[in-house]
Amino acid sequence: MRKVSRLSRFNIASLALGLAFLYLPILILVLYSFNASRLVTVWGGWSLRWYRELFNDRAMIEAVWMSLRVAVSSATIATLLGTLAAVALSRGERFRGRTLFSGMLYAPLVMPEVITGLSLLLLFVALNAERGFWTVTIAHTTLTMCFVAVVVQSRLGSLDRSLEEAAMDLGCDPVRAFVAVTLPLIAPAIVAGWMLAFTLSLDDLVIASFTTGPGSATLPIRIYSEVRLGVKPEINAICTLVIALIAVVIVIASLASKLSSSQGESAAPL
């Protein structure tokens, strides 16, 4: 018993350190977003001044809007394609070059973003595509699709194949069996995949800066270019809002997965 309690004290200390390491910078950022002072490092009392200025900063608001649009559309397309790829890989007949295909699908997971960004830029230039919203969306779809495929494929892999067979036995053609049985069971993974894709897209700076065009900067690009001229407290404010948004999404996601598991879903942990 004594050994356990000693160990747990060590655990508490390491946990506290770890959490501090992760969240202290964020806490400071949030705190200073309510700073009245213009100087980022000097505390001048509470104020919502920078939030007001932020909402008057048209360029920043446009960047936020651009980022959200890109994130939602690229996450949606990536989820669709990634789910299809996962289904093809784990459910389809063993086609020729299947191993190669799955290897290629996962390449973006390990590919340096600079290379992905550069190659996409070269492609868009070669195609003479006008760079902007759509090029960034396509680039982000390329980036995030493999993450969705990985998440969905692991769920499909843990799913008993005889469930689909039972559905077919009970009168479903293969497509209906998929919709009626498989889809509801992998839905948590699909939702998780979408949210992963959404946050990855929202977060990405490198690929977006390669593939975007003039006048359509995403939020990370905007923030990065602003910070190069010195950190404005306004940046703290927008970052705080982004953190709040992500926190809300995470809470909703965990509530949703809890709800679906309490409904008797014996889903494998995602």
Added chain:
Amino acid sequence: MAEELPGTDVAAEAAGGDAYPAAGGPLLRIEGVAKAFGTFRAVDGVSLDIKAGEFFALLGPSGCGKTTLLRMLAGFEAPDEGRILLGGKDIAQALPHERPINMMFQNYALFPHLSVRDNIAFGLKRAGMARADIATRVAEMVALVKLEGLEKRKPDQLSGGQRQRVALARALARRPQLLLLDEPLAALDKKLRENTQGELMELQRRLGMTFIIVTHDQEEAMTMASRIGVMKSGKLAQVASPRELYEAPRSRWIAEFVGDINLFDGESKLRDGHRLVIGTRDAGALVVAEPREPVGAGRFSVAIRPEKVKLSRRAPASEAGRETAINTLDGVIADICYLGGTTTYKVKLDTGGMLQASVANSARIDVDAYSLNQHVVAWFTPDDCVVLPS
């Protein structure tokens, strides 16, 4: 209950109103069906007729192809060769949902996201049944498998036995012409398994439905089935009633697979009317009844079930005054295995071999029980022996 779910109604409904030529011909005819996975021939030329209302068991060790054959009947695998005729119609290439056949899966394959009620109703909804009819049928099925009060539970809130019942109810709900059961009791413990065997048989009789069960458990097959097909390496080794399979196995392998048996290899030496004398290495000369299909000279195995072997302290001729053409073997008790209802003695024969004898423990206090190393005479009649080609 038989009036509620008559067999003819079952057939007509499942076929979507088509009248099947039920009279005379078999319900299911399997003709030269073969299926290979790569170079491995899982099912290798199986032909079999199954009559309506039969409880048929496919029995065999794992990897013998019985599950593959069942999956071909369900439509999850397409045979490479041969035909599968259901009521005269070839369904070998039909998809699972196009067949009036349902299957109960080994792991039950209940839909985890649906309640008991929705699991049972799943196939009925697909068949386009009216809502009210579905509710009636589900209630009927729930009552049939005694799951009242659990309709709203999800599969993971049920015990193993309850899940098994849901799976059965779901497979029966569409009133298939043929119900396939893939090792339906393998996941249950022994006591529950025995009860469920009885319930399955009762249900099958009451519904007048045709059941095909796949099992590796010979006791289970013997208990439930009216006919058993023993499979070995993709082929049907013997199709027979449980009694015939046990008492008249067609080969040495079947004799050993179904139940316990003593086997003595030897050569035929002498024919005397309906009697055959076979000289064996381990048990000396044995007098056996000539098999129904006459055999020539050559090498044979003599097979005797342990419960057909009697033990006594003295030679039986002086004890019972039986006819002389009897096999008596002297030996000593080498091993005693008390099993409750019976005791199995292993007798080391003076001629060299070992002989198992199973004796019923008909009295609670048995002063006559044999002890280790005791000298005994083992005897059996020629009719209790089966002659098998080696």
